[in-house]
Amino acid sequence: MQATKDTFYVTVRDRLVAVDPQRTIIIDGVTRPAILVAENEPPGGGPPLCDAFYLYWGGARAVQPAVSTLMEMECTISYRTKGTDQSGNLDRGRALASLDNDVLAICAPPNAEKCDYSTGADVDLSSTIFWTQPVFSALVNAPPYLGRDVSITVFFYPEVNQT
Amino acid sequence: MSISYMKRSQMAPAARAVRVYIAPVGRPNGQIAAFDPAAQGQFNLDAPPVPWLDLGWVENFQRTSATKYEALRSGPMGNITVQYRTQPEARLEFDLPAWGKLPMALTGGTQLMNVLATLPLKPPQGSGGQAVPASPLQSGSTYTSLALTGDQLQLFDVGDLVAVDADYTGQTGYLGAGVPAAYLASPLNPNANVDYIRRVTFNISRVAAKTSSALTLTQPLLAPPLVPGMSVQRVMAFVDREGSSFFQEWSGLFVVPADSGGRACFYYPRLQVAASGHETRQEFAAPLFSHMLHASLHALPTSDINDGETVLCYRSYFPAQCAAAY
Numbered sequence: 001m002q003a004t005k006d007t008f009y010v011t012v013r014d015r016l017v018a019v020d021p022q023r024t025i026i027i028d029g030v031t032r033p034a035i036l037v038a039e040n041e042p043p044g045g046g047p048p049l050c051d052a053f054y055l056y057w058g059g060a061r062a063v064q065p066a067v068s069t070l071m072e073m074e075c076t077i078s079y080r081t082k083g084t085d086q087s088g089n090l091d092r093g094r095a096l097a098s099l100d101n102d103v104l105a106i107c108a109p110p111n112a113e114k115c116d117y118s119t120g121a122d123v124d125l126s127s128t129i130f131w132t133q134p135v136f137s138a139l140v141n142a143p144p145y146l147g148r149d150v151s152i153t154v155f156f157y158p159e160v161n162q163t
Numbered sequence: 164m165s166i167s168y169m170k171r172s173q174m175a176p177a178a179r180a181v182r183v184y185i186a187p188v189g190r191p192n193g194q195i196a197a198f199d200p201a202a203q204g205q206f207n208l209d210a211p212p213v214p215w216l217d218l219g220w221v222e223n224f225q226r227t228s229a230t231k232y233e234a235l236r237s238g239p240m241g242n243i244t245v246q247y248r249t250q251p252e253a254r255l256e257f258d259l260p261a262w263g264k265l266p267m268a269l270t271g272g273t274q275l276m277n278v279l280a281t282l283p284l285k286p287p288q289g290s291g292g293q294a295v296p297a298s299p300l301q302s303g304s305t306y307t308s309l310a311l312t313g314d315q316l317q318l319f320d321v322g323d324l325v326a327v328d329a330d331y332t333g334q335t336g337y338l339g340a341g342v343p344a345a346y347l348a349s350p351l352n353p354n355a356n357v358d359y360i361r362r363v364t365f366n367i368s369r370v371a372a373k374t375s376s377a378l379t380l381t382q383p384l385l386a387p388p389l390v391p392g393m394s395v396q397r398v399m400a401f402v403d404r405e406g407s408s409f410f411q412e413w414s415g416l417f418v419v420p421a422d423s424g425g426r427a428c429f430y431y432p433r434l435q436v437a438a439s440g441h442e443t444r445q446e447f448a449a450p451l452f453s454h455m456l457h458a459s460l461h462a463l464p465t466s467d468i469n470d471g472e473t474v475l476c477y478r479s480y481f482p483a484q485c486a487a488a489y
Contacts, residue, residue: 067172067175068172068175069168069169069172070172070175070177070423110422111422125485126484126485127173127423127424127483127484127485128422128423128424128483130177130422130423155177155422155423157169157172157173157423158169159169
């Protein structure tokens with residue numbers, strides 16, 4: 001499953017760099033694309049950053065266990081914004097819409113070649129992962145933030161040499 | 164869990180929809196657009212090989228065979244000795260969410276007429292009344308740029324649909340540049356029907372911009388080549404007619420691109436409509452509904468050059484990279 005998680009993350013991260021190169025965050029003094037995998041961040045870290053995408057991996061199961069090894073795994077992309085200080089935070093809605101647009105862009109096309117990144121290099125695993133169209137939750141209004149959760153189901157074929 | 168079980172799992176295509184491409188059948192010589200799985204099978208779905216034209220995604224794709232299976236029987240029990248097939252026949256049905264010149268033509272199956280912009284105060288007609296006179300193309304015209312004289316340019320605006328083809332001069336047979344768009348068994352009066360070919364032609368596009376000497380088009384004209392003597396007219400709508408006698412004929416290519424890897428293709432060398440055009444209504448958020456063009460098509464036979472076998476449809480499958488071969 002790790003290869004699936006890594007492949008999905010690397011795919012959407014690279015697409016984000018392409019479609020919205022200005023959407024970056026600074027962590028530990030390093031500028032990086034504004035997308036993170038929550039389970040790869042330090043426990044007890046600070047609250048989620050604004051204007052950044054957090055991937056949360058959920059449950060997984062076999063799709064048709066009697067006839068196929070195909071599996072599905074839930075993924076939630078969460079993000080929030082409080083707009084910009086220059087606009088007196090009156091642009092929260094527009095900022096959220098911009099994040100929504102980025103999600104649509106990075107999720108298409110809804111498939112990718114699966115790779116193993118465990119060695120640091122990308123090793124082609126000769127199968128694809130693919131996912132459903134993103135489903136956007138209702139807007140979460142928690143002043144001063146506006147946020148949203150996006151649900152996606154990712155499909156993959158497990159490899160024997162993967163954990 | 165065995166390796167073969169995992170490889171076998173990838174033999175099952177997991178796909179979202181079927182993509183459709185068509186190409187005109189040359190008539191009367193019967194020239195058919197080829198589809199070679201080895202050379203063309205893995206084409207970019209957004210850039211199909213020439214001469215295939217993209218019709219987009221379809222719903223409810225359903226193939227049925229109507230070929231008759233007969234048997235020779237022998238002995239007191241009437242046991243089957245041998246089977247054979249007669250009257251090879253196949254049908255194809257699907258729904259096209261998108262309307263337009265090509266989708267309407269494929270599903271309607273008869274002349275798909277361009278309703279030309281009409282002169283004011285002329286008697287109305289179902290397929291278009293007396294049209295605004297055509298504007299002759301000038302030298303330098305291409306598939307994406309129509310050169311016109313300055314006075315004629317004033318007749319067109321950005322956003323207009325346009326039809327480009329020759330004047331009708333009394334000819335019979337198949338008419339229309341590039342794509343056989345209509346058939347006339349006997350000539351019309353050329354004086355009264357000078358625009359007839361432009362009424363049926365597939366050589367259409369939309370004006371994207373105007374320069375001082377030309378109309379720039381949003382899409383290339385559909386049916387090359389451009390030849391001297393062609394003219395352009397504004398198109399207001401498309402119309403087909405229940406009761407028409409003409410049968411259009413197309414080659415069809417239906418692709419099932421699997422997200423799980425692999426691809427299935429269904430290549431029909433010859434397709435004609437099997438029923439008059441009608442629509443399928445599908446509600447998606449009441450009261451909104453999708454009014455899809457329903458295609459009911461008949462596959463006509465061809466002969467495979469490799470062995471002379473009769474063919475209605477070629478079904479090909481490109482296995483996923485890591486799928487079992489068998």
